[in-house]
Amino acid sequence: NVDAHVVYVPVSSRHFLVMALLYDITELKEIERMQMDFVGNVSHELKTPITAITGFIETLLQGAMDDEQTRVEFLKIVYQESLKLTELVEDILSLARIDSKPQLNIIQLDLRDFITDILTTFKPELEKKTIKVHLQIPVGCRVNVDKGKLQHVINNLVQNSIKYNHVDGQIWIDGKIRKEDWYLSIRDTGYGIAKDEQERIFERFYRIDTSRSRQNGGTGLGLSVVKEYVEALAGKIEVKSQVGVGSTFTVTFPLEIKDRLR
Numbered sequence: 001n002v003d004a005h006v007v008y009v010p011v012s013s014r015h016f017l018v019m020a021l022l023y024d025i026t027e028l029k030e031i032e033r034m035q036m037d038f039v040g041n042v043s044h045e046l047k048t049p050i051t052a053i054t055g056f057i058e059t060l061l062q063g064a065m066d067d068e069q070t071r072v073e074f075l076k077i078v079y080q081e082s083l084k085l086t087e088l089v090e091d092i093l094s095l096a097r098i099d100s101k102p103q104l105n106i107i108q109l110d111l112r113d114f115i116t117d118i119l120t121t122f123k124p125e126l127e128k129k130t131i132k133v134h135l136q137i138p139v140g141c142r143v144n145v146d147k148g149k150l151q152h153v154i155n156n157l158v159q160n161s162i163k164y165n166h167v168d169g170q171i172w173i174d175g176k177i178r179k180e181d182w183y184l185s186i187r188d189t190g191y192g193i194a195k196d197e198q199e200r201i202f203e204r205f206y207r208i209d210t211s212r213s214r215q216n217g218g219t220g221l222g223l224s225v226v227k228e229y230v231e232a233l234a235g236k237i238e239v240k241s242q243v244g245v246g247s248t249f250t251v252t253f254p255l256e257i258k259d260r261l262r
């Protein structure tokens with residue numbers, strides 16, 4: 001992709017110097033395309049719940065409200081769709097925050113205690129699906145990291161390991177400090193992800209099997225935000241998965257993040 005500018009420089013009354021400036025705009029065009037796609041996707045994702053909300057409210061106001069059963073059923077749908085909107089807006093705000101606040105706030109924290117605290121917030125969801133969590137992180141495992149960003153990453157990965165898991169499923173959370181890095185892995189006994197989808201799930205708005213995903217709720221933004229946060233922490237994220245068996249998401253971070261980013 002090339003953009004050209006032609007400049008005529010007069011060198012005498014009868015002669016011009018013709019200069020052609022060529023720019024490679026492949027990358028710019030790609031960014032422009034991605035931004036357009038993003039705006040298009042966001043609009044679509046916002047419109048779908050809004051259309052449902054207005055449609056159901058309209059029907060209620062036109063008389064469906066008089067029937068108690070219909071009223072409750074429609075209000076439940078309106079409520080679910082509003083929750084979807086909230087979730088979507090929160091995810092979009094997280095993405096905007098990554099772009100606007102690149103600085104990190106590195107502190108030392110105890111990984112085992114930190115995850116234990118996060119897990120308490122998932123207690124109701126875990127009990128609802130009777131999912132058992134095995135925490136396999138050594139006592140006194142202290143790491144240097146941006147607490148807010150790590151919390152966001154763990155929240156999303158744990159949320160998915162519950163959402164895409166079976167009733168009576170299991171989750172293993174492993175973590176360890178190694179010689180040059182530390183890692184955290186979250187393994188579930190859920191639906192699993194096919195090989196050709198494993199790269200794509202990190203794309204913005206990408207969701208597998210819309211009917212099952214719709215049932216579970218979600219925006220398809222979660223893992224793309226996770227990936228951006230992990231990379232902001234100089235880390236990397238990997239997925240290993242087998243359909244019908246389960247998935248393992250592993251994040252790996254350097255030990256001395258401050259030094260790496262300075």
Ligand code: ADP
Binds near residue numbers: 190191207209222224
């Ligand atoms: P969301 O959960 O909002 O759809 P994500 O970006 O978090 O968006 O995930 C993208 C897709 O990847 C999900 O729709 C789901 O199909 C798949 N996925 C994510 N985590 C898991 C998991 N632990 N097990 C199976 N599928 C998963």
